[in-house]
Amino acid sequence: MECVNLKSGNILSIPYEDESFDFVACHGVMVHLNNYAEVEQAFKELARVTKPGGMLYTVLGEEGGIWRDCLYPALRNYYLNNEDFKDFVDHTTPQDVAEIVDFVQNEMVTREEESVDLGFLKSLLDLDLLVTLQNICQAPVRIPVSEEQHIEMYTRNGFCSPRRLRRYIKRKNIRRYFSPLHYNYDHYLSRLMYGGGCLEFIARKDDDL
Numbered sequence: 001m002e003c004v005n006l007k008s009g010n011i012l013s014i015p016y017e018d019e020s021f022d023f024v025a026c027h028g029v030m031v032h033l034n035n036y037a038e039v040e041q042a043f044k045e046l047a048r049v050t051k052p053g054g055m056l057y058t059v060l061g062e063e064g065g066i067w068r069d070c071l072y073p074a075l076r077n078y079y080l081n082n083e084d085f086k087d088f089v090d091h092t093t094p095q096d097v098a099e100i101v102d103f104v105q106n107e108m109v110t111r112e113e114e115s116v117d118l119g120f121l122k123s124l125l126d127l128d129l130l131v132t133l134q135n136i137c138q139a140p141v142r143i144p145v146s147e148e149q150h151i152e153m154y155t156r157n158g159f160c161s162p163r164r165l166r167r168y169i170k171r172k173n174i175r176r177y178f179s180p181l182h183y184n185y186d187h188y189l190s191r192l193m194y195g196g197g198c199l200e201f202i203a204r205k206d207d208d209l
């Protein structure tokens with residue numbers, strides 16, 4: 001019996017028949033489309049392949065905040081204009097990070113004449129963090145999104161009462177220490193860093209259309 005059937009395709013024209021799935025998930029893709037017209041088209045496609053009574057789960061990204069509005073654009077701009085930073089983002093490996101950490105530790109021991117152990121930094125700056133940096137800098141587009149717009153797309157495409165979700169992601173690298181703020185949008189520091197928080201929704205498609 002066939003359990004899983006994977007197809008690659010474009011979200012703007014999903015390669016499945018209408019009303020194919022009970023549950024449809026789209027995670028972190030729509031913010032990388034070229035413009036809002038494409039986001040609308042993608043949402044229409046996600047709705048089309050969802051069965052009446054089925055669920056559509058979507059994650060866009062953060063709504064505002066220092067990272068999205070200030071640091072991501074600055075990093076992306078620097079990536080496009082500085083060859084050394086581009087090379088660092090494109091090619092750095094965890095092994096390179098380990099070597100940098102060892103270099104810093106040895107310099108500190110030599111110059112400060114004290115024992116220093118920076119081993120913990122190697123696990124805080126891991127492969128997942130390097131890939132996250134690549135996602136921030138290399139993705140050709142990262143469009144701003146809003147909660148209002150997201151809810152509107154659900155209702156316009158025949159879904160009732162979209163429900164906002166909050167999830168706690170337990171990470172292993174330095175982002176672990178940001179996780180409590182990442183999902184607690186009521187804290188002023190969360191709002192400063194992540195604005196309205198990660199837009200993550202689920203809704204049921206009306207079955208009386």
Ligand SMILES: C[S@@+](CC[C@H](N)C(=O)[O-])C[C@H]1O[C@@H](n2cnc3c(N)ncnc32)[C@H](O)[C@@H]1O
Binds near residue numbers: 010028032135
């Ligand atoms: C941030 S990654 C998210 C990947 C995965 N969904 C996850 O959550 O780990 C964004 C993905 O969107 C894909 N993508 C961008 N434009 C797309 C399009 N028009 N159709 C399908 N996928 C697209 C990229 O190839 C990339 O894999």
